[in-house]
Amino acid sequence: SWSMSSFVDTTIESLKEQVGDAKVVLGLSGGIDSTVAAVMLHKAIGKNLHCIFVDNGLLRMGEREEVIGFLAEHFDLNVKMVDASSEFLDNLKGVEDPEKKRKIIGHKFIEVFDREAKAIKGVEFLGQGTLYPDVIESESFKGPSAVIKSHHNVGGLPETMNLKLVEPLRELFKDEVRRAAYELGLPEHIIWRQPFPGPGLSIRVIGEVTEERLQILRLADKIVQNEMMAADWYRKVWQGFAVLLPLKTVGVMGDDRTYENVIALRIVDSLDAMTADWSRLPSELLARMSNRIIREVKGVNRVVLDISSKPPSTIEWE
Numbered sequence: 001s002w003s004m005s006s007f008v009d010t011t012i013e014s015l016k017e018q019v020g021d022a023k024v025v026l027g028l029s030g031g032i033d034s035t036v037a038a039v040m041l042h043k044a045i046g047k048n049l050h051c052i053f054v055d056n057g058l059l060r061m062g063e064r065e066e067v068i069g070f071l072a073e074h075f076d077l078n079v080k081m082v083d084a085s086s087e088f089l090d091n092l093k094g095v096e097d098p099e100k101k102r103k104i105i106g107h108k109f110i111e112v113f114d115r116e117a118k119a120i121k122g123v124e125f126l127g128q129g130t131l132y133p134d135v136i137e138s139e140s141f142k143g144p145s146a147v148i149k150s151h152h153n154v155g156g157l158p159e160t161m162n163l164k165l166v167e168p169l170r171e172l173f174k175d176e177v178r179r180a181a182y183e184l185g186l187p188e189h190i191i192w193r194q195p196f197p198g199p200g201l202s203i204r205v206i207g208e209v210t211e212e213r214l215q216i217l218r219l220a221d222k223i224v225q226n227e228m229m230a231a232d233w234y235r236k237v238w239q240g241f242a243v244l245l246p247l248k249t250v251g252v253m254g255d256d257r258t259y260e261n262v263i264a265l266r267i268v269d270s271l272d273a274m275t276a277d278w279s280r281l282p283s284e285l286l287a288r289m290s291n292r293i294i295r296e297v298k299g300v301n302r303v304v305l306d307i308s309s310k311p312p313s314t315i316e317w318e
């Protein structure tokens with residue numbers, strides 16, 4: 001019978017054969033897919049795997065430190081951290097259109113990654129954590145999300161860089177990647193990490209993305225994450241996060257009138273992200289999230305709950 005440990009072992013063996021003594025460059029996002037791909041490649045070729053982690057300035061609170069610290073310490077991965085936040089944020093100045101945001105970020109990512117990869121002498125392969133559904137979606141271009149919102153995590157890089165592809169997860173579905181991660185000894189917080197989009201928080205700051213608005217969203221989002229984990233709901237939902245709306249509303253604080261930002265909570269159940277429904281969370285949990293956000297996040301005086309399903313809405317707001 002087919003088992004995950006034999007999949008992992010066989011894959012590592014065939015990676016050794018495919019890559020030989022060549023160097024591989026891989027973009028590490030901190031998500032489970034690129035992490036599992038990196039750890040398998042590392043087991044196969046060791047220091048010939050060069051990982052690049054691009055900080056685009058659109059990450060969640062503490063994310064960069066978590067990803068790099070953990071992988072470098074426990075798995076001895078060769079990770080180069082590139083702080084390109086100011087490049088990304090400069091290019092996003094004044095941009096409100098969701099598709100423009102995605103395109104700018106996609107292009108910038110390729111530019112930065114390409115630059116960093118070229119700085120490594122003699123790279124022959126590009127490692128990617130592409131899963132089976134990604135392969136199908138990009139081959140047929142029929143996946144709704146690929147059409148409705150431009151994804152930049154599949155395609156693009158190989159053509160510009162002239163590298164051979166190495167994709168250890170090409171035959172796997174998401175639940176199988178989780179099992180492989182488990183086999184490889186990855187910790188729970190990586191195995192059960194909720195999906196996070198490539199364009200990061202830029203598509204959750206509705207309207208123009210500024211450092212100040214990103215910071216408001218980061219604080220609010222951290223509360224959502226913490227409360228979901230504390231109440232044991234983090235793994236039960238597909239994704240849960242905060243969205244910062246481009247609008248201010250009136251509130252009251254003591255004797256004073258306030259006029260501040262609105263945070264929307266988007267928390268959904270889904271099996272594959274193609275369809276989704278809003279999660280029926282306990283009202284006490286929602287109340288804790290709302291109270292904490294309003295009390296702890298300066299510049300927010302209202303929290304609303306998104307109760308739309310996909311379709312016709314999407315999971316992300318942009």
Ligand code: XMP
Pocket residue numbers: 102145149150151152153195196197198199239273274310313314315316317318
């Ligand atoms: P939507 O908003 O299309 O999202 O219902 C479906 C799933 O895809 C994620 N998402 C992305 N992931 N790059 C990504 O890597 C993207 O550009 C992107 N856009 C949406 C979203 O978080 C959800 O899990």
